[in-house]
Amino acid sequence: MNDKRRRHQLPSLNSLKVFEAVIRSGGVKAGAKILNLTPQAVSHQIRTLESQLGHALFERRARALIPTPAATLLAEHVREGLDRIGEGVRQLEQMREVRRLRLHVSPWFASHHLIPNLVSFTARYPQIDLQISIGAELSGFEDSIDVAILWGYGGWDGFEEIALAQDPKVLVASPDLLAIKPLNRPQDLLQHCLISPLVTQRLWREVLGLWHLDVADAMSVMRFHTNEAMLEAALAGMGVGLISEPDAAREVxxxxxxxxxxxxxxxxxxxxxxxTFFMLYPKDHAPGELVDTFRSWLEQLLRPDLETPFPMSRHPE
Known part of the structure; x- marks a missing residue:
């Protein structure tokens, strides 16, 4: 009880911070500037502290405050205490940062792979705080993510790339469209509008190249940001699309x-x-334990035959 009573009788942390700033800066005005307070407020805090402690802390002269021996003694302990409090706060912030994993994920991958299976990751690692943004491109997210999962062919500047899974496409069109413009031979594709991903037309170039055709000779190209939008355009009869295999199989x-x-x-x-879907992380940052953990879980999800062990045997603290 005595220790508890003594703790309750301690001066306020605010008054001790004001006292330390005055000692460090050498005066009321300078201390007030550091703390963004008025000199009057600082003087009031000092007088209140002296009253609570029962000791004069400064000799007040015409243009200066001279610390008393009591102030010198107290200042040493206050500074040490504030330093320890600051270090504790910093360690708490580091713990929060270590537990946070920021992901930016391609829409199709998020809806077909990540989110339907994410419960197995969060159940195994409930201590990890996940922040997930969805988008087909990075577009300014580079400085605010730990991991990105994007669709394409590789070559993202500033990132390490790990191939996760291919995204085979199927060339499809609506029955109504083909009733008007049949696709009896590859050359007939050039009479159609080609539905293409916004990020690249490479796949259409590769596919048409199988028949020595050029995408530049197509009647038109309509570009969309996501596979879902391309699928809806194909279903609406707006053109011929290259759609991810699971979606194409369902609609066929x-x-x-x-x-x-x-x-x-x-x-x-x-x-x-x-x-291919690639996992990316910045080259100038070591991936860290959380990124390695997430990568291992993701690879095991996509390729269970690899039997990749999880690198962490317990919840990260």
Whole structure:
């Protein structure tokens, strides 16, 4: 009880901070400037502290405050105490940073792979705070993410790249569109509007190149930001699309789309010509334990045959 009573009788932290600033700066005005207070407020805090302690802390002269021996003794302990409090706050902030994992994820990957399976990650690592933004491109997110998962062919400046999974596409069109403009031979593609990803037309160039055709000769190209938007455009009969295989298979099975050249067309391309989902992290930052943990979980999710062990055997603190 005595220790508890003594703690309750301690001066306020605010008055001790004011006292330390005055000692460090050498005067009321200078201390007030450091603390963004008025000199009157600082003087009031000093007088209150002296009253609480029962000791004069300064000799007040015409143009100066001279610390008394009591002030010199107190200042040493106050400075040490404030330093320890500051260090404690810094360590808490570091703990929060270590537990936070900021992800930026391609929309299709997020909806088909990450979010449906994320419960297994959060159940295993409930201490990790996840922040997830969704977008097809980085576009200014580079400084505010730990990991990105993007679709494409690689070559993002400033990032290490890890190939996660290919995204095979299927060439599809709506029955209504093909009733008007049949696709009986590859050359007929040039009479259609080609539905393309906004980020790159490379896949259409590669596919048309199988038949020695050029995307520049197509009637028109309509570009969309996401696979979902391309799928909706194809379903609406706006053109011929290259749609991710699971979505294409579902819509072909339902009869809402047709795959006039089959499902294996993309497999005729070289492996490096098939778009891929990549995991990216900044080159100038070591990936860290959380990124390694997330990568291991993701690779095991996408390729369970690898039997990749989780690098952490317990929840990160």
């Amino acid at each position: 099975a339902s009869g809402r789309l047709i795959a006039p050249f089959g499902f294996d067309l993309i497999q005729r391309l070289p492996a490096d010509s098939i778009p």
